Amino acid sequence: MRKKYLAGIAAVAAAALAMTGCTGGGTAPSASSGGDVTLEFAQWWEPELPAGSLRALMDQFESQNPGIKVKLISGPYASTKEQVIAGAAAGTMSDVVGLDGAWVNDFVKQGSLANLSDLMKSANFDESQLAAQVKLNGSTYMIPVANFVYPMFVNEDLLKTANVAKVPSNRTEFAAAAAAITKTGKASGWVLPLDTATPNGIQNDVMSWVWASGGSMLKDGQPNLAGNAEVKDVMTFIKGMYDAGSIAKGTFTMKEQDKVNEFTNGRVGMMIDSLAHVNLIREQNKDLKFSVAAIPAADGYSGKRGMPYASWGIGVAGNSKHPAEAFKLVSFLMGKDVNATLCNSAHAFPGNTQSVPDFVNADPIFKQAFEIYQAGTATNEFTGLPVAEDLMRSFDEQFQKYLAGKQSADEALTASQSAWESSFKG
Amino acid sequence: MTSASLPARVQQLGSPTRRPGSGKAKTTLVPYGYLTPTMVLLVVLMVIPIVMVISYSLMDNVIMKKNPQFVAFKHYSDILTSESFWTAVTNTLFFTGVSVIAHLVIGLAFAMMLNTGLLGNRTKAIFRTIYVLPWLFTVAIIAVLWRLLLEPNGVVNYLLMAGHLTGTQVEWLSQPETALFAVTFINIWSGYPFYMTSLLAGLQGIPADYYEAAQVDGASPWQRFTSITLPQLKPIIISMALLDFIWTTQQFALIWMTTGGGPLGTTEMLSTYTYKLAFSKYQFGTASAAAVIVLVISMILAFFYVRAQKARD
Numbered sequence: 096m097r098k099k100y101l102a103g104i105a106a107v108a109a110a111a112l113a114m115t116g117c118t119g120g121g122t123a124p125s126a127s128s129g130g131d132v133t134l135e136f137a138q139w140w141e142p143e144l145p146a147g148s149l150r151a152l153m154d155q156f157e158s159q160n161p162g163i164k165v166k167l168i169s170g171p172y173a174s175t176k177e178q179v180i181a182g183a184a185a186g187t188m189s190d191v192v193g194l195d196g197a198w199v200n201d202f203v204k205q206g207s208l209a210n211l212s213d214l215m216k217s218a219n220f221d222e223s224q225l226a227a228q229v230k231l232n233g234s235t236y237m238i239p240v241a242n243f244v245y246p247m248f249v250n251e252d253l254l255k256t257a258n259v260a261k262v263p264s265n266r267t268e269f270a271a272a273a274a275a276i277t278k279t280g281k282a283s284g285w286v287l288p289l290d291t292a293t294p295n296g297i298q299n300d301v302m303s304w305v306w307a308s309g310g311s312m313l314k315d316g317q318p319n320l321a322g323n324a325e326v327k328d329v330m331t332f333i334k335g336m337y338d339a340g341s342i343a344k345g346t347f348t349m350k351e352q353d354k355v356n357e358f359t360n361g362r363v364g365m366m367i368d369s370l371a372h373v374n375l376i377r378e379q380n381k382d383l384k385f386s387v388a389a390i391p392a393a394d395g396y397s398g399k400r401g402m403p404y405a406s407w408g409i410g411v412a413g414n415s416k417h418p419a420e421a422f423k424l425v426s427f428l429m430g431k432d433v434n435a436t437l438c439n440s441a442h443a444f445p446g447n448t449q450s451v452p453d454f455v456n457a458d459p460i461f462k463q464a465f466e467i468y469q470a471g472t473a474t475n476e477f478t479g480l481p482v483a484e485d486l487m488r489s490f491d492e493q494f495q496k497y498l499a500g501k502q503s504a505d506e507a508l509t510a511s512q513s514a515w516e517s518s519f520k521g
Numbered sequence: 522m523t524s525a526s527l528p529a530r531v532q533q534l535g536s537p538t539r540r541p542g543s544g545k546a547k548t549t550l551v552p553y554g555y556l557t558p559t560m561v562l563l564v565v566l567m568v569i570p571i572v573m574v575i576s577y578s579l580m581d582n583v584i585m586k587k588n589p590q591f592v593a594f595k596h597y598s599d600i601l602t603s604e605s606f607w608t609a610v611t612n613t614l615f616f617t618g619v620s621v622i623a624h625l626v627i628g629l630a631f632a633m634m635l636n637t638g639l640l641g642n643r644t645k646a647i648f649r650t651i652y653v654l655p656w657l658f659t660v661a662i663i664a665v666l667w668r669l670l671l672e673p674n675g676v677v678n679y680l681l682m683a684g685h686l687t688g689t690q691v692e693w694l695s696q697p698e699t700a701l702f703a704v705t706f707i708n709i710w711s712g713y714p715f716y717m718t719s720l721l722a723g724l725q726g727i728p729a730d731y732y733e734a735a736q737v738d739g740a741s742p743w744q745r746f747t748s749i750t751l752p753q754l755k756p757i758i759i760s761m762a763l764l765d766f767i768w769t770t771q772q773f774a775l776i777w778m779t780t781g782g783g784p785l786g787t788t789e790m791l792s793t794y795t796y797k798l799a800f801s802k803y804q805f806g807t808a809s810a811a812a813v814i815v816l817v818i819s820m821i822l823a824f825f826y827v828r829a830q831k832a833r834d
Contacts, residue, residue, distance in 0.1 A: 176800075180800070184584040201585065205586070205587075289783075290781050291782055291784075292782065343673070345672055345673045345692050345694070345695040346695060347692070347695040347696075347697075347783055348695045348779070348784055349695070353672075484801050485797075485801045485802045492783075495783065495785055499785065518802075
């Protein structure tokens, strides 16, 4: 008898395991009994927002839209990316997904994102209220909900110690200020994170100089690096500071968080960084006196200055069974008041042109940044490009070789051009 | 095994005279019933993923394409002719080879120190606790800790400069000349306690009579070490070295969190190379081919490990 029982238990266990194996990982959108629609919303925003603030907005959405429930699937940025890639491949992507502009091209190629232009048309959504849309082949696939701009941060005390009278506004002034700060022996002038594991330093800390002077790394949407004088000028400018020792040491494997740490601890005088870090810097070093300014432009440049930005973008999954309901959630988050509330919690600039978050007027640094933002143009040429992170990495590798003196700027640009072209061809 | 050597109860279970006909089939199936949970786990967690990865490696960029095409061994030829792949192989061999040798030497030295009769039990307990510490940290902690220690403004540079051993701040993890040595050092630091504890157990199992007899015969300490200690530990050393070789070739987290494969690709390993192919270039077919190559290398090493284990038994 005992033997029979054991065999039975083994069989049941095996069946249970087999079922677990077969069903595990599925996160398909579901319609619960009673006709309610449950939308899954995968994003990395909730952990970065004050506790409960995103859920509160979802509760507000649910009360305005009876019959629609929202299930938040939250995780850190990197794991959200991997989760979205895997979900897109398996056809189990959440109905609404938080997107980074750098992912969009690949997801559209994969066919995993719904065409938002069609959804906006069906819902009679007023596109004019949107600050930006990420389009491919004339159709929108991502809408930036909140924008984090990257101005220049300046340590006022270090500038004063180095006898630099005003915040640099062009490259010559910047290089001179960086050299003066370094000369004090107390800190380095500038900080440049070029770690290849997270190569976004190329976007935020290198190409930002090109965009700040109205330059571009693309031509007609295609790579334009070989022979590009604007990009070469920036490379030469940075190499000059690197050779002069004005850049904090450890640049080749430095990560973004190291950059912020160096600035927060008063070990560098200037950095280009996300406005999202203002509160973090204040919390970690209450005594640090700093301000923000526009990224210095090429000498003599008087046009509009581009300022890099990163977005919390939003899109709808191509495999969603409830695209209309999913778009209701998108339009809710893009609404004037809701967008202002969300951006206020995130300390980000709004994706809705009519929204004005309270923090913009309440805090002098954010006010200053908002003025810079409005006076310039939010620019990020990596948004919407194929394998954007890999483009940054391949440029990073060539740029590091140039900084190390192993090749010329032209050679680095030609090699990057060739790598980018093959990535664009896919 | 003959039926005579089976325990009585097992013989009884397998007896055809107990229930003729269907009973025989049932008793034949019972062992499979017991094995089923393990078999299902093996199939779900091992066989299916491995077969999937092998099939992915033969297709034209799966996952990113809805209808991938069969491309046979194209990805393998692409990888094997890629310069960066061979750089990764060379770096991995250096990183792994040096780590395994250093783990063994340091582990054995510390194990012998902890096994000596020259130190009191309390002293040994203190040293055992100190020596085993690196093993208690997770890779993330180890990476953060050493990044802080080795950064240009870090403690290591401070001590070197204070001791006038260097005049400038050394960028240990950021200079192409030092980065591979630095990550290898970190890996050695984090891995030697595994050898130390295992070898200590091995040392404690060597009968004291051997050493006493050798001493009576006039053998020097070095002769005792080479003629008694090493031969006695040989099976453990071979098994551990093979296991360590397999684990270290697959080390990803430590490299990713310290150097990310940089600077200038000097710390690029097979693991980081594969990860970048998959999650940066989204070339899952090529990444799968790289993973299969690593799998084959690991299987060859595993074969030797199993053979060493069998010889030991």
